[in-house]
Amino acid sequence: MREFEYVRAGEVDQAVATVTADPAASYLAGGTTQIDLMKDGVLEPDRLIDITRLPLGGIHRDGDVLRVGALTTMEELAADPTVAERLPFLREALLLGASVQLRNMATIGGNLLQRTRCRYFRDPTVPACNKRRRGSGCAALRGAARMHAILGASEHCVALHASDMAVPLVALDAVVHLRGTGGERSVPLTGFYRVPGDTPDVENVLAHGELITSVDVPLLAPDARSTYLKIRDRVSYEFALTSAAVALRLDGGLIGEARVALGGVGTIPWRAPEAERVLRGAPASLEVFTAAAEAAVWDPFTVEGTAFKVELAKRTLVRALRTAAGGAR
Template sequence: MDAISYQRAADVNGAIAAAQRPGAAFIGGGTNLLDLMKGGIAHPVTLVDITHIAALDTIETLPNGGLRIGALVRNSDAANHTLVRTRYPLLSQALLAGASPQLRNMATVGGNLMQRTRCAYFYDTAFAQCNKRSPGSGCAAIGGFNRMHAVLGASAQCVAVNPSDMSVALAALEATVQVNGPRGSRAIAFGAFHRLPGDRPDLDTTLQSGELITSVDLPPPLFSEHSHYLKVRDRASYAFALVSVASALQLDGNHVRAVRIALGGVAHRPWRASVAEHHLTGKMLSAATLREAAAAELAQAKPLNGNAFKVGLAQRAIIRSTMLAAAGTQGTTAENAAENNAGDFA
């Protein structure tokens, strides 16, 4: 058993100072980090408890009309907050589609951003080949069982996918991640927060050493009336997405004034479907236009031997999610956010 020291931080500056020690890691809800430690994947020397830092567990309106969600806000609290449900229903739906009620009651918004892939080869240390866990060792998933793995943005070094539902919605909403660290504070556009694997799949994000997420900022709400989060999975609860889609629209009648689409379950990071967005913007929304947009987005896919079905599945999920968004936001219950299983789309 590894020896671990524990330190409770009283404020942000204290947490950052404590994290400068070699082998230090921040801990909030611990829903992912503790699993990684028990599995022998993460080996922190010091746990810096940030759960008692004031002002990181609040949700407040920003001067520009946007919303600031503190990094320590629990997923369940964020999903059920009045301002999130009414102004950003896409985010509420995505949060309620993730994990289980028990985990959502513990998991934090900041921790959700940092959760690591659920690739079985990453989690099972009996497999020596995992570039994400042991850089330079290879990727067992490429020639192994890869049904759940990436079809977009992967590399010869890693084909793992990002597991977060929340992050897919945040990508579509163009959120900003606020961080503080030894070199001061900075804002990271959400599209630049998570990395594609390239030749460094061990690096999941663009956070620098010792930096602490303090909040996620949402821009003023533009898509409250027309948004939908669709999660396609093998079973109706407590399962990671085969494919998920966050769709948000601004419509003039049936004319697409603006559109945001992001995909989950298909790439190393939440995948912004910019090609599909380009095909839809300024056009009349129709099944034919949606089919064209979805096909164009997935034209760049590079499926593996076990997950070619995801290409067609993602196209159909884009079409359905966007049509449901166009029909109007229909509430934020977990049943609505996760209404389908893989069989509906096979």
């Protein structure tokens, strides 16, 4: 790890101004991904602005919305009683997303901004990585790519967005609040991330120096049923091969409301509105769930190591839908 200057921020506006004015400066919160990347030489900031003492934590309910401070830890959010009661699939994603040690360090804002687990991005000795250096190529297209994306991917990048927590959050239409030198703005999480296109190094809409301050999370209706299903190579502490976040409201045998998002398969947390349209107003049946899965995994971009994910993602979603519906046949 190269040397860097460490600065502890005393207030939010000071932190924002400091990072905005210095292209080589970065924020430091839990650091559970950032420090690893610095040790590997992938990230090399000249200055780290420690924001952990800023008043950006806490969970507050306002009607049917939870406002979650960006410095709230994953463990704190998972332990919140409102999350357990009204957002069970978010709690499941948090608990499945990391070990308890990491959950006690990792912050909500940091989790949303975590970098890809692509082995080629994380190895600076690999020259071909468009996410590290635009125009250099994508080594994963011809290398081992089992843990890579099939949705939102292209010949420029197949790197996977690894967050579990972000999957139910995009299904819930969560809103991210940002602070920059020009003031505050709010961005729907579904519009926060950018698919790679021909600029894989641009991962979201944040301007340099903008800081996530909080996230608004709408609560599910009291009668909604939800689940987060994560398929992985081993039972504990492993990233998803595929995952699905599903929330349904049933009216008799029909689906009145449906929220669907996929993880483990997208270059961004993948909302599936096509699947939701198939489900709404339809009976909670295996036939409908299968049709929804077909609609969700549309136009996949696969390489030799990721083709298996197409069928696995569909089966994952069908199983999650059946679970949420109470075992529909």
